[in-house]
Amino acid sequence: MHSLSWDIAVFLKRLPKNLRSNRWWIVWNKRLYLSTPRKGLATNRASQRNHVEDWVAESNHYVVWFLRAFRRKEFEGAQHALFLPELGMFGNMTKRLAAALATADSLGFGHVVVPRSAEFSGGIYERGVHDRGGRALFWMCDTRDSPHSPVTVLHKTDFLSGRALPARELAAFSPRGWADLFSVLINKPVKAPLPDSHLVIHLRGGDVFGPRKPASYGQPPLAFYQRILDNERWSAVTIVHQDDKNPVLRPFLETCKARKVPVTTHSGKVGEDIAELLRASTLVAGRGTFMPAVVGLSRNVKRVFYFHDKFSIHPPVPGVEIIRISDVEGTYVRDVLSNNWENSDYQRKLMLTYPQSNLGRGALH
Structure with a gap:
């Protein structure tokens, strides 16, 4: 009974959004767009297409209703x-938006559209219609006071699970998209920006150490942070943390004090x-997805240390040295990072006691 009530509540909550965007139609900026069969916009055979024509032909696209019946559908890229029907929290939202801007520029599209209903976590990016100086216009959760829609075709895509252009096609456009x-x-x-010798650490807390316990998001051991601290002579350390739930926080503060490295903490609103x-x-x-998004946005970052996995930046960011620290012995990955995180007493203890000698520095990339 509880499950049924929950399902009904979720259905009712999502109903307005689903009425505006679904597999059959999209309503956006006072226009109705109707779903068009795949390959409906293709003008060349697959063997003759470039990457733009190939992507368009295979996309899920919606054509403004009064042109839907036209047999020949050729439209200018503008x-x-x-x-983007979904954004998610900061990490996934930022990845989706950056990928959309770079992809639109690579394809020669005129617009990137994010409806208000897609905004799950507000207060990060400015709403509005953002002019990008000759590149794709960025409609961020707002159509108010904007000109009547110049968009004829909407390509509905995700960029987390949907089709993406190869990195080589995005390389020339991703820096501008991130900027x-x-x-x-x-x-x-x-x-002011911090010097290279000032180490800034993001320590994740929140739902990982709460009732939800996402199985795939176990966090690095204390030894990971201690190894980096011992690797160089740092002028200072700043720990940015969501809350006090991560068991590594207090012991690492003590480590910094024992090493006589000045350390400060910062914990505020996400922005x-x-x-x-x-x-x-x-x-x-x-x-997690949080820090790859930060690195993509950053105008200052030169080096990033991460542990084991879950650190990929898409679209790619040039000029950043990314250093992987791995569990060469294997017990930590097996017991904490194998989609088996339960926030158990054993796992929390392993976070604090796993030795530095079991860790190794991986290849740079």
Whole structure:
């Protein structure tokens, strides 16, 4: 009975969103767009297509209703838009937006459209219609006071599970996409960038150590942070943390004091934490999607340390040294990082007692 009530509540909550965007139609900016069969926009055989024509032919696209019946559907790139129906929290949201901007520019599309219903976590990026200086217009959760829709075709895509262009096709466009996304951040850094010798660590807490316990998001051991601390002579350390739930926090503070390394902590609203992380030249990442998004947005970062996995930046970011620390012995990965995180007493103890001697520095990339 409880499950049925929950399902009904979720259905009712999502109903307005589903009525505006579904497999058959999209309603956006006072226009109705109707789903068109795949390959409905193709004008060349597969063997003759370039990467733009191939992507368009295979995409899920919606054509404005009064042109839906036309047999020949050829439209200028400026009339095409990428449509993002979901954003998610900061990490996934940022990856989706950066990939959409770079992909739209690579394809020669005129627009990137994010409907208001897609915004799960607000207060990160400015709403509005953002002019990107000759590149795809960025409609971020707003159509108010905007011109009537110039978009003829919407391409509905995800960028987490959907089709993506190869990295080689995005390489020339991703730096500009990341920079344009940074430009619409609400909380930009207001303090000066930090020097290379100032180590900035993101320590994840929150749901990982709460009742939800996401199985795939076990966090690095204390030894990971201690190894990096011992690797160089740092002028200072800043720990940016969500809360006090991560068991590594207090012992690592004690380690810094024992090593006589000045250490400060920062814990604020998510936008404030992001702004602090964006000051860093040298970063240490917790496991998850949060820090790859920070690195993509950063105008200052030069080096990033991460543990084992879950650190991929898409679209790619050039010029950042990424250093992997791995569990060469294997017990920690087996017992904590194999989709088996339960926040158990044993796992929490292993986070604090796993020895540095079991860790190794992986290849740079």
